[in-house]
Amino acid sequence: MHDAPPTAESLAGEKEPLSAGLKQRHLTMLGLGGVIGAGLFVGSGAGIAVAGPGIVVSYLIAGALAMLVMRMLGEMSAAMPASGAFSVHAERALGRWAGFTVGWLYWFLLVVVLAVEATGAAQIANGWVPGVPQWAWVLIFMVVFTAANLTAVKNFGEFEFWFAALKVGAIVLFLGLSLLAVFGVLPDTEAVGFTNLTGQGGFLPNGVSGVVSGVLAVVFAFGGLEVLTIAAAESDDPARAVGRAVRSAVWRILFFYVGSMLVIVTLLPWSSMEPGKSPYVAVLDHIGIPAAGQIMNIVVFVALLSALNANLYGSSRMVFSLAERGEAPKALLKVSGSGVPRRAVLASVAFGFASVILNLQWPDSIFRYLLNAVGAVLLFVWGLIAVSQLRLRRRIEREMPERLALRMWCFPYLTWVALAGMAGVLVLMLTDEGARPQLMWSAAATGAVLLVAGVRELRLRRAG
Numbered sequence: 098m099h100d101a102p103p104t105a106e107s108l109a110g111e112k113e114p115l116s117a118g119l120k121q122r123h124l125t126m127l128g129l130g131g132v133i134g135a136g137l138f139v140g141s142g143a144g145i146a147v148a149g150p151g152i153v154v155s156y157l158i159a160g161a162l163a164m165l166v167m168r169m170l171g172e173m174s175a176a177m178p179a180s181g182a183f184s185v186h187a188e189r190a191l192g193r194w195a196g197f198t199v200g201w202l203y204w205f206l207l208v209v210v211l212a213v214e215a216t217g218a219a220q221i222a223n224g225w226v227p228g229v230p231q232w233a234w235v236l237i238f239m240v241v242f243t244a245a246n247l248t249a250v251k252n253f254g255e256f257e258f259w260f261a262a263l264k265v266g267a268i269v270l271f272l273g274l275s276l277l278a279v280f281g282v283l284p285d286t287e288a289v290g291f292t293n294l295t296g297q298g299g300f301l302p303n304g305v306s307g308v309v310s311g312v313l314a315v316v317f318a319f320g321g322l323e324v325l326t327i328a329a330a331e332s333d334d335p336a337r338a339v340g341r342a343v344r345s346a347v348w349r350i351l352f353f354y355v356g357s358m359l360v361i362v363t364l365l366p367w368s369s370m371e372p373g374k375s376p377y378v379a380v381l382d383h384i385g386i387p388a389a390g391q392i393m394n395i396v397v398f399v400a401l402l403s404a405l406n407a408n409l410y411g412s413s414r415m416v417f418s419l420a421e422r423g424e425a426p427k428a429l430l431k432v433s434g435s436g437v438p439r440r441a442v443l444a445s446v447a448f449g450f451a452s453v454i455l456n457l458q459w460p461d462s463i464f465r466y467l468l469n470a471v472g473a474v475l476l477f478v479w480g481l482i483a484v485s486q487l488r489l490r491r492r493i494e495r496e497m498p499e500r501l502a503l504r505m506w507c508f509p510y511l512t513w514v515a516l517a518g519m520a521g522v523l524v525l526m527l528t529d530e531g532a533r534p535q536l537m538w539s540a541a542a543t544g545a546v547l548l549v550a551g552v553r554e555l556r557l558r559r560a561g
């Protein structure tokens with residue numbers, strides 16, 4: 098089902114009709130803040146519970162995989178910036194079926210997750226203001242962020258800049274306070290040394306299997322970096338902007354994640370961690386920060402709204418790109434005077450508004466099933482990104498080498514290493530009772546999209 102190999106002109110692509118309203122500072126902060134969310138602030142507790150101090154190694158492995166994917170994305174997006182990013186790259190590398198499949202899978206992932214994030218933020222807001230029901234908070238958030246995304250892309254950029262700045266600031270402050278506590282500099286604290294790293298069963302209390310289980314628990318927290326390469330197409334100089342943003346983001350994000358985990362398991366016994374409870378709150382309580390739980394609630398609330406905003410933006414640009422290539426209704430191509438694909442925004446946010454009704458009827462159960470359906474989709478998307486980069490790199494080197502402003506490290510070896518890592522995570526999911534349903538549901542969703550892509554391809558070939 099492959100098309101003919103693309104020419105240099107088709108690889109380079111055409112100028113996007115969207116606004117170039119995003120500045121370098123927007124992209125840099127989007128790259129830094131895009132993956133700092135509830136998965137880190139709350140979900141990391143589950144990883145510590147299964148891996149102990151070895152969670153540091155788990156995050157190094159998962160973070161390295163995410164960095165490799167981001168580097169591949171950066172290479173292709175710097176050479177061929179497009180609002181559909183990796184969907185466009187997959188189409189150019191593998192054919193229409195691949196672009197259709199990865200584009201719709203990613204759109205499906207984002208619209209489900211944005212509804213879940215709106216619900217999570219609504220649960221926190223409902224705790225603060227119980228008089229406003231959860232469904233009403235979801236409606237408020239959806240209206241506010243839809244309005245912001247309908248006006249101009251710079252509004253999305255400003256929202257994300259300040260959201261990301263708050264999250265990054267919170268992480269830096271947390272690391273600073275925790276390091277002072279580790280060395281006993283803060284009042285009423287004593288230097289802890291390595292007691293918590295070597296006690297309680299040692300650094301790897303559950304052995305290598307614990308580290309492996311930790312990888313499975315944390316790898317999906319790195320999802321979200323992909324939106325950076327989608328956003329780069331709406332900057333003044335996409336090739337330069339995405340290269341700079343990727344270079345600055347990948348190392349700093351790994352530092353934030355691994356650094357946070359290292360100070361957490363140094364300060365507190367790993368066995369005291371509880372899945373579903375934020376280890377950040379536990380550390381802040383330990384070092385005597387007043388109202389630590391409420392402080393972290395505010396940070397998680399901002400993180401959820403930030404992710405909602407980014408996912409609405411990313412999903413609208415992805416479906417717009419699909420429409421450009423005839424893979425989605427042409428009606429979605431209408432662009433406002435300010436360069437915003439408003440119909441694509443409304444189509445992407447529709448499920449978010451539907452979640453208002455879902456919250457009214459089934460506030461605690463419906464999203465568990467929806468999340469199962471997209472649980473492993475991110476890995477399938479990452480896999481197609483890696484395969485696309487393997488095929489396109491040689492063509493770019495041959496036909497337009499001057500566009501390789503950002504290169505994948507040790508090509509093609511690290512690309513193959515990344516693919517092997519993704520396959521390994523999928524095998525882990527298959528063997529893990531808790532993760533297996535997610536893999537099965539996600540595989541079914543992927544199979545359904547592939548089936549539609551195959552049928553469309555056959556019809557187009559017969560018509561042609």
